[in-house]
Amino acid sequence: GDSVTQMEGPVTLSEEACLTINCTYTATGYPSLFWYVQYPGEGLQLLLKATKADDKGSNKGFEATYRKETTSFHLEKGSVQVSDSAVYFCALSTSYGKLTFGQGTILTVHP
Amino acid sequence: SAVISQKPSRDICQRGTSLTIQCQVDSQVTMMFWYRQQPGQSLTLIATANQGSEATYESGFVIDKFPISRPNLTFSTLTVSNMSPEDSSIYLCSVGGAVGGEQFFGPGTRLTVL
Numbered sequence: 001g002d003s004v005t006q007m008e009g010p011v012t013l014s015e016e017a018c019l020t021i022n023c024t025y026t027a028t029g030y031p032s033l034f035w036y037v038q039y040p041g042e043g044l045q046l047l048l049k050a051t052k053a054d055d056k057g058s059n060k061g062f063e064a065t066y067r068k069e070t071t072s073f074h075l076e077k078g079s080v081q082v083s084d085s086a087v088y089f090c091a092l093s094t095s096y097g098k099l100t101f102g103q104g105t106i107l108t109v110h111p
Numbered sequence: 112s113a114v115i116s117q118k119p120s121r122d123i124c125q126r127g128t129s130l131t132i133q134c135q136v137d138s139q140v141t142m143m144f145w146y147r148q149q150p151g152q153s154l155t156l157i158a159t160a161n162q163g164s165e166a167t168y169e170s171g172f173v174i175d176k177f178p179i180s181r182p183n184l185t186f187s188t189l190t191v192s193n194m195s196p197e198d199s200s201i202y203l204c205s206v207g208g209a210v211g212g213e214q215f216f217g218p219g220t221r222l223t224v225l
Contacts, residue, residue, distance in 0.1 A: 032212035044154070044203065044216040046112075051211045089153060093212030097142050099205075101153045 006102035021075040023090035031092040033073040038087040115217035131190045134204035139184035141208040148201040160187040194224045
């Protein structure tokens with residue numbers, strides 16, 4: 001079945017540091033890939049997406065590239081802020097419309 | 112994206128009782144889903160709420176425990192029946208059907224069972 005594996009957390013960084021959260025997937029067919037973010041006390045928000053191989057999703061300074069050859073969709077940001085502290089979830093969607101989530105990565109950014 | 116609301120936002124319940132969670136969307140949507148997020152865990156799909164027919168449940172979830180209704184294209188309910196402390200979780204509804212496959216989530220219902 002479909003599955004998503006995320007880098008284990010938690011991740012703690014200083015402000016302006018570079019961020020990479022690894023995500024790999026297993027799926028039949030050609031899934032769409034997503035990063036969702038859950039800020040403290042808030043609901044789940046779509047951060048970015050990519051629907052086909054080599055697509056790059058980007059939003060709020062975050063980027064992720066759909067790599068079919070390595071079945072990966074790593075999340076990157078060049079300079080994190082305290083306000084980026086949240087839980088980040090990698091997810092995939094198949095043609096059936098269901099989302100499969102990774103286990104989530106807690107990011108804490110210190111001033 | 113659609114605006115999704117859930118009621119209640121949180122509740123504390125006694126074991127053996129049932130709670131019905133409502134999900135309202137501000138526009139008609141083809142696909143609605145219910146997820147569970149146990150403390151410190153990721154999201155797990157409970158079922159797809161089908162308009163006008165029985166919900167489609169994922170492995171490990173059954174209709175007797177989690178009955179779902181979807182009377183129209185903007186509303187769905189999830190009931191957590193005969194609750195135990197293990198049912199303490201955040202329950203989220205989502206809507207889908209976008210071309211890219213993304214879903215948008217409601218704010219969640221935080222349930223604590225004593």
